[in-house]
Amino acid sequence: MTNKQKVPVTILTGFLGSGKTTLLNKILSEEHGKRIAVIENEYGEVGIDQGLVINADEEVFEMSNGCICCTVRGDLIRVLGNLMKRRDKFDYVLVETTGLADPGPVAQTFFMDDEIRSEFSLDGIVTLVDAAHIDQQLGRSDESSEQVAFADVLVLNKTDLVSDESLDTLEARLRDMNRMARVVRSKQADVSVETVLNLGAFDLDQVLERRPSFLEPEYPFEWTGVFQLEPGRYEVSLEEGPDPMMSLVVVANQGTDEESLNEGAESCVRLYAEPAELLHPGDNIPLNKHVNLQLQSEGSKSFSLEVEKSGHLGLFTQHTAEEFDIKVRRMDTSVSESGSNQQNDLLIPPIAERTWVAQHEHDDEVGSIAIERNGNVDPEKLNAWLSRLLSEKGVDIFRMKGFISFADEPRRIVFQGVHMLFTSQPDREWGNEPRQNQLVFIGRNLDEEALQSGFDKCLT
């Protein structure tokens, strides 16, 4: 009846060949002096060097109610139930799942079974990703995207087999699916043990500190260029790029400092929300209007731009200038008198540029949604909303983490959940910090607007 320390458990997931066994061996060889039990479901990759290794067949038990959230791993309940009986208990448990395992039942086991819950705590889910093959795997199997979605740490392994450029693209895709996870890169699963063990994975401060840009707004445009232009006619030219169409808004009097750029961006979002006018090469681009440039023809395309008063013109483009090699040139020939380098002389470079966090094209069904609101929430309303949400959408919500402020509670209330199971508990004191709420949902086909408006109704 003493207040005993729960034994932390780390779950290692990842497709066959992603390097789980290599990582396991690394952990076992480095964590001297700790008693680590390894529960393995996969046979035959490479042997485990040391530590107590228990082989167990993966036994996924569904309940009679058919609820996937109640599905547990019977083998873990059995094995862990016996392990906890020893006086010289283990300091740590690692569970290695098979490549094709759905991490849901493994994680749920630590919530669903009361005996397991009272003796063990889920420290974190570490998913190994084979950088060379994950793109195909994500397209082919649900398990693969679920393993990414459930992770607290994503180890992007075998990076030596892939170019830096593809790694960046891959990392962006993974972050898009799971914004809660820390992404670490490695060649041969050679990550430091601290990055995968004793994560206290549900410490949200860490999650948020890791990603200052976590809640940065996403705009429907990726690039802004500000041009100093005198009255006259100009040409906007585009080379062949990744899209047969690109939308654009040109605004007058755009400032060049950070604040003006942000203001311009926000007002542009509103213009972007208007239906776009379709322009063909040769057409004139109107100011302060959402347009779509039709870019289907081969080679260079150009559009014209009329400037009546001298000033700063801002181009807010859907794609970056680099992707289409966007150039602005003066078309007024009367200015040109010198002759030879006429073309270059007419090229107008931007006086300021800014690249924005792009609104992601959600190719993957799996994604994450963050909600951040100042103030307090009403406990009853929140409870009612969460209960309804989790009972209706629990199947599609893989994980949820967050903290909440209640007016009468001096401490933050921390939430974490797997599918429709969740726990909440008071965390540190707020002190003088302004009260705020942050929630992150990771799941399949989540409706961001519905989640946000649902949460907003819980605010007091």
Next chain:
Amino acid sequence: MPDIRELGPQGRGMLHEGWGTEVADYVIVCGWALEGNAFLVGDAAGGLYAFEGKSGTTLWHRKEVHEGSLLAMSIHPDGDIFATAGQDGRVLIWKSKEGESNKALELGKGWVEHLQWSPDGQFLAVVFSQYVYVFGADGEEHWHSDKHPSTVSAVAWSKSNELATACYGRVTFYDVIRAQVNQKLEWQGSLVSMVLSPDGDIVACGSQDNSVHFWRRSTAQDAEMTGYPGKPSQLAFDQTGMVLATGGGERITVWSFQGNGPEGTVPGELDLHIGAISSLAFSNRGSLLASGSRDGSVFVWLLQKNGHGEPLGGAFVGARVEAIAWRPDDCALAAVNANGGINVWDFKNRIKTSPKGFS
């Protein structure tokens, strides 16, 4: 509700101080052998002990009999021999008096978690992952089952030639002499425990989804009892088959099979433990139920046929009560716990009333 700590290890009410001792590790199994003259205990470090039944003096002690941990023990009905099994994938057959093992059965790489002697003592059922093996007392394999859909979670003998197994989704009855399946009872759920009524007709299983499912073999009727706060791993039938005691929470829920019950009836509830129930055992005769809890408390209850009951005595042993066992004459009760503690209380059995007392 009394503070259970105040009960103390010496016991209150009809539990009277007997003897107590401690072994090296978490006690996993216990039982009475040699007609109540020896109390056998196995711990998580693989230690095996025999204590003299009345005094608690150590008769013998063996260390690390199963590498990893000891997981199961079954005492032969005649009490002279018993079997143990463990994480080393082995079954050992021992002589109770000498503490010597003369037979070792190697099942393979894996855990052996359940063992059960048949009522006539002719066979020993051994669970090895998805298979069940039946050995003779001489250690010769007599029969083994086909592969179950999951690891077998419980076994019980309905008769000396018929064995029941429970696993995910089903209970199967095997005729181990004819090597055939007699009956399959299916239900989608993870069955974690199983008990049969003494006549073998009622099969009750605790399920991972916090329910008790049971079947009547003769009528093929089945029913599900839900609403438990935890999973009912502990189940016990009294010797008449009239009442079924179940854990699955802090309260003991007792279902009565009298009349048309238990379907549609309100169960008896025994409510004194403050932690979840961790062990249940009925006396060998009469309807005395002993219960142990994760909170370290032990109670003895006198049950009525309708499932309701009153406490007769209690004790507090300080750590999770892992197993509880009535001596064959029901005049002593033993409990073993997670701290390696062993407590044996004398019990003045008032079920055996003397007719002289009323003359």
